[in-house]
Amino acid sequence: MLKTALAIDDPADGSLPADEPLTGDALQLAVAELLVQRGNLSLVDLANATRASAEWGHELAHVLIAQGYVRRMQYYQALAAVYGLPFVNLREEPSDPLLVDPDDRTDYTAKNLTPWRVEGGKVIIAVTNISEDVRRWAEDRYGRSHGFAITSPYDILWQTQAMFRERDSHMAREGLYEWKPEHSAKYTITDPQKTTIYLGLAVLVLALGFAPIPTLVVLMGAATALYTLTFAFKFLLTWVGSSRSADMVISDEAVASLVDRDLPVYTVLVPMYREARVLPLLAKALKGLDYPASKVEVKLVLEEDDAETIDAAKALNLPGNFEIIRVPASQPKTKPKACNYALQFCRGEFLTIYDAEDQPEPDQLKKAVLAFRTAEPNLACVQGRLNYFNRGENWLTKMFTLEYSQWFDFMLPGLDRLKVPIPLGGTSNHFKLAALRRVNGWDPYNVTEDADLGVRLAQEGYTVGVINSTTYEEANGVLPSWIKQRSRWIKGYMQTWLVHMRHPMQLYKSIGPVGFFAFHFFIGAPAFTVLLNPILWAITLMVFVTQTQPFGWLFPEPFGTMAVFNLVVGNLFLIYFGIVAALKRRYFDLVLVGATLPFYWVLHSIAGYKALKQLISNPHYWEKTEHGTSAMTQANLAAAKADMEDAA
Incomplete structure (x- = not known):
């Protein structure tokens, strides 16, 4: 078989040999034999790859490359020889731009091909494999006046990025705005919203001027009611979210029953900027996933x-x-814009996002697949839980861990149980790629694009779930960096609330009354209350220090009782929620420190005022989070480097 394949001369016009060309397993084996003959592949590695190919139900070519047994260029040069076709390096000999059709942009990525040049009256198409699908595609466009040359997927990727650079960049930035400008944060506040804000401020100033005492009483009553409703909603979410049936529980038995041959291709996006030092952590984490490597x-x-x-x-x-x-x-130079750009090169059925230092549980991809397979067709995304591997490093990492434990173990499952929009976390979101593309990906102008996407998916009729799988990441334990990160998150929540309140009746109709309430008290209210907190703290402190009640007139009944309830019961319960979240995770070392959570809320207010300032002056600025600062990250990084050296 191998001798027959190698005896074929490379036809100059790119035509396939007159004899029936090799296909399927025979073709794969012929290429592998040639790689062995050339010294690019060992027999042991070939045996391992052949076994994995049978178990995973994936072509031997993908297994050989994904496992690192051969380099891509080596494989596709051997494939060209077996086909009896020329191999072309598109970086050195790029395609004729006149042959490249922008309407076929998606096919070039999905099918790994591109028209290359005209020779002998035929259009030569550079491909990575000559399947029936590729043949049909070529015949549909060029009839019989075409031939083939072999190239590598890397060459296709490189050329596609080069030739469609401006188009793809434009779509990454403006795709959502051009599709549905009302859902884009490109312009944070619309003219009608500005008019409403100015009118509201004017009315407030007039009211304070002509009736200051009644106006202040109304303002304090509204603030007190806001706090009471916010607390009640958090209590409801924590109570509902504590139920075992609140999230999508995928059992270990169900995961074990999966057959690797039936698993789909999964895309993993890892957006990074100036994070070279943590790359070895990424490689180690992804190699640890319990999923066929050739299908990731x-x-x-x-x-x-x-x-x-x-x-x-x-x-x-x-x-x-x-x-x-x-x-x-x-511009904007944001994570969602980068992900939108990469989205145009993805081929998986499902897609997830990880940060470079993330440590997902090994079976997370399989749990996501099972969640999609067992849910209703409109499930577009499942959120993995997030927590921290360096929780005990300092006070700030402990507070961050308490917060995330409550958020992902109680709050989001509670939202899932109530079937209302779920603001996604920044990582470990698992999407149906088709659904993500239908909503035009992320908003590149929103600095908490994940929270916004959860709301937009709900408005388009999709649902979001939470699965019982955790990704561990690095808690930000450096105060200036924490302030930067948190101010960006709060600014993004402000953006999200403003964007989706442009048409409140449309929002109400699309997500329903419960979803509408949840949107205000889970996305809008927290961003507002962090600004209001210092004012109420100051009033409370003055009353306490002076041992009088000079501000008692501000809180007529029932608002006086509600204010005392919020101050005592509400705050105690919020502390209790954090401690319960720690106990659920068996983080017993965080129980006592949970009593200091009120000091953590002070930091939120500092970040909140910074967020408000930036919302006005620089709404799309992305304050980058510094990764790799933890001592535990450094230890993990050293271990990852040692593993790579041992493997080499």
């Missing part, structure tokens, strides 16, 4: 001007299922 395509989403991280990724010599997506420089 990893996209390292890097800014094209981030030469340090790009060079570091190349130096790691990662397996062939890793690809670097270089995001063209443009």
Whole structure:
């Protein structure tokens, strides 16, 4: 078989040999035999790859490359020889731009092909495999006046990025705005909203001027009612979310029953900027996933001007299922814009996002697949729980862990149980790729694009669930960096509330009364209360210090009772919620420190006022979170580097 294949001369016009060409397993085996003959592949590795190919139900080519047994270029050069066709390096010999059709942009990525040049009156198409699908595609466009050359997926990716650079960059930035401008934060506050705000402020000033005491009483009554309703809603979510049936529980038995052959291709996006040092952690974490390696395509989403991280990724010599997506420089320079750009190169049925230092539980992808398979068709996303591996590093990481434990173990499952919009976390979101594309991905102008996307999915008729799988990441334990990160999150919640309140009746109709209430008290109210907190704290402190009640007139009944309830019972319960969340995770070391949560809320208010300032002056600015600052991260990084050296 191998001798027959190698005896074929490379036809200059790209035509396939006159004899019936090899296909399927015979073709794969012929290429593997040639790789062994050339010294690019050992017999042991071939045996391992053949066994994995049978178990995973995936072509031997994908297994060989994904496992790092051969390099992509080696494999596709051997494939060209077996086909008896020329191999073309598109970086050195790019396609004729006149042959490239923008309408076929999606096919170039999905089918791994591109028209290359005209020779002998035929259009030569550079492909990575000559399947029946590829043949039909070529015949539909060129009839019989076509031939083939072999190239690598890397060449296709490189050329597609180069040729469609401006188009793809534009779609990443403006796709959502051009589709539904009312859902885009490109313009944070619309003219009608500005008019409403100015009118409201004018009415407030007039009211304070002509009737100051009644106006202040009304304002304090409204603030007190807001706090009471917010607390009641959090209490309801915690109570509902504590139920075992609140989230999508995927059992270990169900995971074990999965057959690797039946698993789909999964895309993993890893957006990074200036994070070269934590790349080894990423490689180790992804290799630890319990999922066929050949069915995981990893996209390292890097800014094209981030030469340090790009060079570091190349130096790691990662397996062939890793690809670097270089995001063209443009504004806004945000994570959602980068992910939108990478979305145009994805081929998986499902897609998830991880940060470079994330440590997902090994079976998370399989649990997500099972969740999608057992749910209603309109389930578009499942959220994995997030928590921290460095919780005990300092007071700030302990507070962060208490907060996230309550958020992901109680609050989000509670929202899921109530069937209302779920603001997603920034990582470990698992999507149906088709649904994500139908809503035009993320909003590149929203700095908490994940929370916004959860609301938009609900408005488009999709649902979001929460699965019982945790991703551990690094808690931000450096105060200035924490303030930057938290101010961005609060600013994004402000953006999200303003965007979706442009048409309140439309929002109400699309997500229902419960969803409408939840939107206000889970997304709108928290951003507002962190601004209001210092004012109420100051009033409370003055009353306490003076041992009088000079401000008692501000809180007529029943608002006086409600204010005392919020101050005593409400705050105690919020502390209790954090402690319960720690106990559920068996984080017993965090129980006592949970009593200091009120000091953590002070930091929220500092970040909140910074967020408000930026919302007005620089709404789309992305304050980057510094990763890799934890001592535990450094220890994990050293271990990951040692593992890579041992493997080498």
